[in-house]
Amino acid sequence: MLQLRDLSVRIAGRLLIEQADLALPTGTRAGLVGRNGSGKTTLFKVITKDHGSESGSIEMTKGWRVGQVAQEAPGTEDNLISIVLAADEERAALLAEAENASDPMRIAEIQMRLVDIRAHSAEARAASILSGLGFSEEKQHQPASSFSGGWRMRVALAAVLFSEPDLLLLDEPTNYLDLEGTLWLENYLARYPGTFLIISHDRDLLNKAVSSIIHLENRKLTFYRGSYDSFERQRAEQRELDAKSRAKLEDQTKHMQAFVDRFRYKASKARQAQSRIKAIEKLKPPELLEEAGTTPIRFPNPERISASPMIKLEHVSCGYAANEPVLDHVSLNIDADDRIALLGANGNGKSTFAKLLSQRLEHVTGTIVRASKISVGMFAQHQMDDLHENESAVDHVRALMKGAPEGKVRARVAQMGLDRERMNTAAKDLSGGEKARLLLGLASFNAPDLLILDEPTNHLDVGAREALVHGLNEFKGAVILISHDRHLIDATMDRLWLVFDGTVGTYEGDLETYRRDVLKARKKIGDTQATGVETKPLTRVGKKEAAERRKQLAPLRKEIFDKEKEISCLERKLSEIDSHLATSGLFEKAPEEAVTLSKTRAEVERQLSSAEEAWVGLNEKHDLAKAG
Numbered sequence: 001m002l003q004l005r006d007l008s009v010r011i012a013g014r015l016l017i018e019q020a021d022l023a024l025p026t027g028t029r030a031g032l033v034g035r036n037g038s039g040k041t042t043l044f045k046v047i048t049k050d051h052g053s054e055s056g057s058i059e060m061t062k063g064w065r066v067g068q069v070a071q072e073a074p075g076t077e078d079n080l081i082s083i084v085l086a087a088d089e090e091r092a093a094l095l096a097e098a099e100n101a102s103d104p105m106r107i108a109e110i111q112m113r114l115v116d117i118r119a120h121s122a123e124a125r126a127a128s129i130l131s132g133l134g135f136s137e138e139k140q141h142q143p144a145s146s147f148s149g150g151w152r153m154r155v156a157l158a159a160v161l162f163s164e165p166d167l168l169l170l171d172e173p174t175n176y177l178d179l180e181g182t183l184w185l186e187n188y189l190a191r192y193p194g195t196f197l198i199i200s201h202d203r204d205l206l207n208k209a210v211s212s213i214i215h216l217e218n219r220k221l222t223f224y225r226g227s228y229d230s231f232e233r234q235r236a237e238q239r240e241l242d243a244k245s246r247a248k249l250e251d252q253t254k255h256m257q258a259f260v261d262r263f264r265y266k267a268s269k270a271r272q273a274q275s276r277i278k279a280i281e282k283l284k285p286p287e288l289l290e291e292a293g294t295t296p297i298r299f300p301n302p303e304r305i306s307a308s309p310m311i312k313l314e315h316v317s318c319g320y321a322a323n324e325p326v327l328d329h330v331s332l333n334i335d336a337d338d339r340i341a342l343l344g345a346n347g348n349g350k351s352t353f354a355k356l357l358s359q360r361l362e363h364v365t366g367t368i369v370r371a372s373k374i375s376v377g378m379f380a381q382h383q384m385d386d387l388h389e390n391e392s393a394v395d396h397v398r399a400l401m402k403g404a405p406e407g408k409v410r411a412r413v414a415q416m417g418l419d420r421e422r423m424n425t426a427a428k429d430l431s432g433g434e435k436a437r438l439l440l441g442l443a444s445f446n447a448p449d450l451l452i453l454d455e456p457t458n459h460l461d462v463g464a465r466e467a468l469v470h471g472l473n474e475f476k477g478a479v480i481l482i483s484h485d486r487h488l489i490d491a492t493m494d495r496l497w498l499v500f501d502g503t504v505g506t507y508e509g510d511l512e513t514y515r516r517d518v519l520k521a522r523k524k525i526g527d528t529q530a531t532g533v534e535t536k537p538l539t540r541v542g543k544k545e546a547a548e549r550r551k552q553l554a555p556l557r558k559e560i561f562d563k564e565k566e567i568s569c570l571e572r573k574l575s576e577i578d579s580h581l582a583t584s585g586l587f588e589k590a591p592e593e594a595v596t597l598s599k600t601r602a603e604v605e606r607q608l609s610s611a612e613e614a615w616v617g618l619n620e621k622h623d624l625a626k627a628g
Helices: 040-047 080-086 089-100 104-116 119-132 149-163 179-190 203-209 228-263 267-282 350-357 381-386 393-398 406-415 432-443 462-474 486-492 511-522 543-581 591-627
Strands: 002-011 014-024 029-033 055-060 066-068 167-171 195-199 212-217 220-225 311-321 324-334 339-343 365-370 376-380 450-454 478-482 495-500 503-506
Touching: 002 040, 014 040, 014 055, 014 220, 029 040, 029 203, 029 228, 040 167, 040 195, 066 149, 080 089, 080 119, 080 149, 089 104, 089 119, 104 119, 119 149, 119 179, 149 167, 149 179, 179 203, 179 511, 195 203, 203 228, 203 486, 212 228, 220 228, 228 543, 311 350, 324 350, 324 365, 324 503, 339 350, 350 376, 350 450, 350 478, 376 381, 376 432, 381 432, 393 406, 393 432, 406 432, 432 450, 432 462, 462 486, 478 486, 486 511, 543 591
Parallel strands: 029 195, 029 212, 066 167, 167 195, 339 478, 339 495, 376 450, 450 478
Antiparallel strands: 002 014, 002 055, 212 220, 311 324, 311 365, 495 503
């Protein structure tokens, strides 16, 4: 069990957490959410004792092992499987001792312990985790130094997952994973045998892998039971209740203040007026939950709608070295209103295809025909390194608006979501989310006909991701999206293209079908195509068919939403009854009330069980309809 008592944490003079209490029972699978900069990562450092607390205490079950992804990705000459196996320090120590032990009793103890910790299946488990994170059998036996930093971070993640700590702490692990790795991690965490706490802005991951949400807001930690969607509903309901309560108290205050103002200096009413003054001081309305307050993300629309197809590719091949094409025989059309998500594991050529479309990479063979005067805007994570670190956002935009009045330049920067103070801050001192907003603004500055986004959400919190959803849906041009955020894909894209086996084509199926394909492929240890996905032949699925399918599923989704709302209300009612029943001496002082409450509780529990069963049935019905 992990327990925080009256915890206060300050960093650089700023109070991030104030007198917070939290208890996580053994086996809890929890997501830690909150706005960027609220102190989530700092809380992890306090739990691991890498940062001290100002006051309060942190207690956990004696002997618990705490694990988190190493900050330094392994870059040694050891192969990947060896690095992962070495993460289980107890196993390594026991195996070393077994080689030299001579005492029969000790040898027996070592062997029994090795059986208990599944040491003899360790290599298979390590290989399975590495495969799930995208490493084929061949790659698992290559030295870590031969991989880039992002791939080495996957090795570090694999190592901590293999060690199976009692308390697993993960800080935005999907930032260095592709969609395929994210799908595998989600499935793995849903079955994790220990306790884990994960910082993430990926709502799909938080909906599927966790059973509770911890919200860090206004320096307090609040525990919510259920998925991320359930957390959002509960917050909205609480916000509504607090708003009503505040309005009621404001009316009471106005009424009493009017009495005070009228009779304050009248001797016969002075005592009553003084009494009301004290009452007004005691009336403390509930603090309204802070709204997301996220600045919108807007993309300027192209001046005209381009002719379709906007881009036509026929038997195109491209690559970075002569006679070594990354993509070959690509024949596709991109229309002016297309919304396309690119699927496929890292290394298969998604970014290469994006560079080809944006003319950052020339094709080797085949033909590419582009509509007249089309423009393409592209966002990619690596472009953060291209920002002039000592120049502000205003400086970057001024370079694109030569001769424009300063007011117009600053207004354009403000539209990107940077306030007056931050727009004058050097790029090197902006947060990851602020840099992402600046880059999105620069990429779409000239109102492109086609907007290409390569992992745009890595540094955006949940609020900013929702702003991106709305921004893309309002944009009138075409969009090509590469992302591991399924919510973003589902909410904004109409078509799925798969980049696999050296080509690009339309994927037959939806994201749920793709998820099943990925998990099936990742289970096959030793398959040299483990970084890909087994799929049906690439056939064309039109936008109209995809839109029609979503329309047919809409009533079912509403039923599921209504049922989740009913479950949330029943859970809250059950909690209120339990609070009453826990009142000291209730059964002695008011036995009739206690009996009534107990009967009511049993009925509410029955209703909750029935609602949960109905919810499961609706979800199964939805999944079947979606699959087929």
